[in-house]
Amino acid sequence: MSNETGQSELIEHYQSLLAKHGDSPQALQYRDAETQIARFKILSEIAPELNSVLDVGCGLGHLYLYLKSVGFSGQYVGVDIVPEFAEMAAKNFKEDPNVTIKLASGLDPLPTGCDFVMLSGVFNNRMPDNKSFMEATLHRMFTAAEKGIAFNAMTSYVDYHDDNLYYVDPMEVFAFCKNELGGHPVLRHDYVLSEGGFPFEFAVYVYKEPQY
Numbered sequence: 001m002s003n004e005t006g007q008s009e010l011i012e013h014y015q016s017l018l019a020k021h022g023d024s025p026q027a028l029q030y031r032d033a034e035t036q037i038a039r040f041k042i043l044s045e046i047a048p049e050l051n052s053v054l055d056v057g058c059g060l061g062h063l064y065l066y067l068k069s070v071g072f073s074g075q076y077v078g079v080d081i082v083p084e085f086a087e088m089a090a091k092n093f094k095e096d097p098n099v100t101i102k103l104a105s106g107l108d109p110l111p112t113g114c115d116f117v118m119l120s121g122v123f124n125n126r127m128p129d130n131k132s133f134m135e136a137t138l139h140r141m142f143t144a145a146e147k148g149i150a151f152n153a154m155t156s157y158v159d160y161h162d163d164n165l166y167y168v169d170p171m172e173v174f175a176f177c178k179n180e181l182g183g184h185p186v187l188r189h190d191y192v193l194s195e196g197g198f199p200f201e202f203a204v205y206v207y208k209e210p211q212y
């Protein structure tokens with residue numbers, strides 16, 4: 001994949017990963033299940049109990065499998081731009097009445113009605129204009145959410161850069177969530193994804209109401 005990836009190139013990139021790896025964390029560009037699940041755990045800590053979740057860039061719906069494994073029994077809606085991901089996820093969960101998978105297109109408004117809107121790994125690929133994409137997506141997520149949003153991104157506080165990945169200053173993202181979204185953000189930059197790892201990413205929760 002080139003350094004400056006547009007949407008069609010991004011779709012092709014994930015199509016080829018899926019063709020190569022099948023239904024697996026590697027098809028979602030993750031090293032392994034451990035690091036993928038570590039991200040889900042952090043995001044799901046936005047609230048002690050989750051009633052309904054919209055997953056933006058859901059891939060194969062692995063967040064739902066994680067949530068179910070820790071007792072979630074609410075509604076899960078997943079959207080993704082890669083038709084093969086949406087088809088495979090819809091097929092995998094077709095017997096489950098709590099799951100809806102939709103093919104998303106570009107920057108269309110997101111489905112409304114879920115308490116929390118989550119996003120994992122979507123901001124990592126370098127694109128022609130990462131900042132605009134990230135801000136527009138956070139706006140759409142915050143508009144769609146009833147209670148708040150949780151997302152992750154790669155931090156600029158690293159000592160090594162992969163040219164294909166997008167690193168962003170967490171303080172700028174925090175300020176955007178506070179000043180532009182008008183929400184109540186929590187910045188988590190305290191975690192690693194595997195034992196002994198480097199803290200190369202951060203997560204943000206943005207609540208609609210201040211927490212008491």
Ligand SMILES: C[S@@+](CC[C@H](N)C(=O)[O-])C[C@H]1O[C@@H](n2cnc3c(N)ncnc32)[C@H](O)[C@@H]1O
Pocket residue numbers: 010014028029030036056057058059060061062063079080081082085104106107119120121122
């Ligand atoms: C790194 S993968 C993570 C998948 C999933 N969130 C997970 O953690 O298993 C990023 C996903 O975001 C999707 N994606 C990228 N841009 C998107 C957009 N604008 N709208 C919806 N999905 C998008 C990709 O197709 C891919 O499935």
